[in-house]
Amino acid sequence: MGDRALAMGTFFFDERLIDDEQGRIDNEVNAFTPHDCADRSFVTSRLDVKCRCLMELDFMTKESQPSGPDLTSGVALTQFVDGKLLGHVGEEEVLLVQDGSEIFAIAAHCSHYHGPLNEGLMVGGTIRCPWHHACFDLRSGDAVRAPALAPLDCWQVEKRDNLVFVREKRVGLIQRGKPPTSAPEKIVIVGGGAAGFAAAEMLRRREFRGSIVMLSSDSSAPVDRPNLSKDYLAGSAPEDWVPLRPDSYYNEAGIELHLNSEVVSINARHVTTGKGDQVAFDRLLLATGAEPVRLSIPGADQPHVRTLRSLTDCRAIIDTSKTSPRALIIGASFIGLEVAAALRARDIEVHVVAPEKRPMERILGPDVGNFIRALHEEHGVIFHLEDTVTAINGQRATLKSGRTLDAGLVVAGIGVRPRLALAEKAGLVTDRGVQVNAFLETSATGIYAAGDIARWPDPHSGERIRVEHWVVAQRQGQTAAINMMGMREKFAAVPFFWSQHYDVPINYVGHAEQWDEIAIDGNIRARDCLLKYKRKGRVLAVASIFRDLASLQAEVQMEDEMIQSV
Numbered sequence: 001m002g003d004r005a006l007a008m009g010t011f012f013f014d015e016r017l018i019d020d021e022q023g024r025i026d027n028e029v030n031a032f033t034p035h036d037c038a039d040r041s042f043v044t045s046r047l048d049v050k051c052r053c054l055m056e057l058d059f060m061t062k063e064s065q066p067s068g069p070d071l072t073s074g075v076a077l078t079q080f081v082d083g084k085l086l087g088h089v090g091e092e093e094v095l096l097v098q099d100g101s102e103i104f105a106i107a108a109h110c111s112h113y114h115g116p117l118n119e120g121l122m123v124g125g126t127i128r129c130p131w132h133h134a135c136f137d138l139r140s141g142d143a144v145r146a147p148a149l150a151p152l153d154c155w156q157v158e159k160r161d162n163l164v165f166v167r168e169k170r171v172g173l174i175q176r177g178k179p180p181t182s183a184p185e186k187i188v189i190v191g192g193g194a195a196g197f198a199a200a201e202m203l204r205r206r207e208f209r210g211s212i213v214m215l216s217s218d219s220s221a222p223v224d225r226p227n228l229s230k231d232y233l234a235g236s237a238p239e240d241w242v243p244l245r246p247d248s249y250y251n252e253a254g255i256e257l258h259l260n261s262e263v264v265s266i267n268a269r270h271v272t273t274g275k276g277d278q279v280a281f282d283r284l285l286l287a288t289g290a291e292p293v294r295l296s297i298p299g300a301d302q303p304h305v306r307t308l309r310s311l312t313d314c315r316a317i318i319d320t321s322k323t324s325p326r327a328l329i330i331g332a333s334f335i336g337l338e339v340a341a342a343l344r345a346r347d348i349e350v351h352v353v354a355p356e357k358r359p360m361e362r363i364l365g366p367d368v369g370n371f372i373r374a375l376h377e378e379h380g381v382i383f384h385l386e387d388t389v390t391a392i393n394g395q396r397a398t399l400k401s402g403r404t405l406d407a408g409l410v411v412a413g414i415g416v417r418p419r420l421a422l423a424e425k426a427g428l429v430t431d432r433g434v435q436v437n438a439f440l441e442t443s444a445t446g447i448y449a450a451g452d453i454a455r456w457p458d459p460h461s462g463e464r465i466r467v468e469h470w471v472v473a474q475r476q477g478q479t480a481a482i483n484m485m486g487m488r489e490k491f492a493a494v495p496f497f498w499s500q501h502y503d504v505p506i507n508y509v510g511h512a513e514q515w516d517e518i519a520i521d522g523n524i525r526a527r528d529c530l531l532k533y534k535r536k537g538r539v540l541a542v543a544s545i546f547r548d549l550a551s552l553q554a555e556v557q558m559e560d561e562m563i564q565s566v
């Protein structure tokens, strides 16, 4: 659990040790340049490098050695457990994986947040990360499913005298098909978030040679948005860990990124920005995401009343928190409670006001709701449930119950709305989201939509759904990218999201808006459980706490069901 907290970015390290090591880390990070851009599969993020440095530092502080045997000296197949063996090559932890008659040697940690792949699941020539379900090709190390975008290192393996030896690192393993000759020349992406960035990255990974223009109304380049309510907000991750890629990446990858560029209209084959610029496209991806629902009560327009979506929002919350010993969170769902946990880490008194009886009950059910409430209370959060804020007068908030609360910082986490205005104005078919087909194409040929705005035909539930999950947005961006190049790939990933509260991660696979039964295996309070959300006996979704392997297995089972139903 400790490792997970560390590597997921909740870096509980001693600042002094960091100071001692700062020079080395800075050198390593500053020296980092994306590898040869002709093969962009080797582009690694600054965050990945920092994770690696910190893991190294963690090993040093524990005076620990890399785990397991020295794999260069040879290991027997009988040492493998469930087809895997964790060992090392020099200082690097390496995982040996047996897949049929073949043995592969790959980096032992996921390139997303350093999840332990030896606890992951092997599926058909790939390995899936236990933490957020990224997937890597065993043969090449390629990151075939988000949230990981960077590949894993791979090593040569030699079998001799019933022993397996790991030799030198292998390079240039990733073979990618060329884009079709009919691939378009100009792709425009509206949105610099999860889906937009993943699309641009995938286009270059797949060697799309045309122009990519990304127009984002954000003032910062694409960021690791989930971090904004977690480590960065809590003060345990510095700001330069938040970008998905260093600024230099966009130039090097040939992605024309325009910040503060709001697209206001779409015409036959060009978009127009608020500044009046026209940008022509052959294919267009709309990935405008969602925006926080604003409070509509008296006093909601004051500067200390905030919402959280962008890095700018997050910076403003941090600034205000520095002079506010008490914060009021309005809303007890994912964002609200993650913000509550982050502010508690800053030693701020936190009150949460929400109309529901139990936090997160609508998504996760009453038992997890009770657990989440107790967990936050253990950390000092004070709940005011079945109540709402009716007015904020200066720093004084008045609740429906008549109670008043003084707070120098108010954060409203009362839900989000998909940003549909652009699509609606362009005449695209919308229905509580932009309607897309299985290929993520909208009602207009050549215009695609992905992420929080897209309502797609989900093959697992058999319904048209729209979700607000980081991993789904990234995977849709990737599928849209492939289709914009002229291929035909259906989006068929089972939805997945995670949420983190203190040291408790919650993973959720599938999609259940309504259920008639929740089957609980294990003990929620003991933080060891798997919950199945069922309708008419069929499992629609699975939530888990520290049951990572079972969560991955549930995902595979849902995928199998989809294949059978086609």
Ligand SMILES: Cc1cc2nc3c(=O)[nH]c(=O)nc-3n(C[C@H](O)[C@H](O)[C@H](O)COP(=O)(O)OP(=O)(O)OC[C@H]3O[C@@H](n4cnc5c(N)ncnc54)[C@H](O)[C@@H]3O)c2cc1C
Binding pocket: 190, 191, 192, 193, 194, 195, 196, 215, 216, 217, 218, 225, 226, 227, 228, 229, 261, 262, 263, 264, 287, 288, 289, 290, 308, 309, 310, 335, 419, 422, 450, 451, 452, 453, 467, 468, 469, 470, 471, 473, 474, 496, 497, 498, 499, 500
């Ligand atoms: C604080 C926070 C924490 C989260 N944590 C988690 C988590 O732990 N797990 C999880 O699964 N999900 C999490 N989410 C949800 C997840 O971040 C979203 O589902 C995901 O970012 C959606 O990706 P997207 O690309 O659709 O939209 P976004 O990432 O929001 O990107 C939309 C982009 O479009 C731009 N844009 C909008 N309109 C225009 C326009 N007209 N012209 C130009 N640009 C435009 C925006 O500026 C932005 O750059 C979190 C969200 C937030 C806000």
Ligand code: FES
Binding pocket: 110, 111, 112, 113, 114, 115, 129, 130, 131, 132, 133, 134, 147, 148
């Ligand atoms: S750490 Fe592997 S997917 Fe996040």
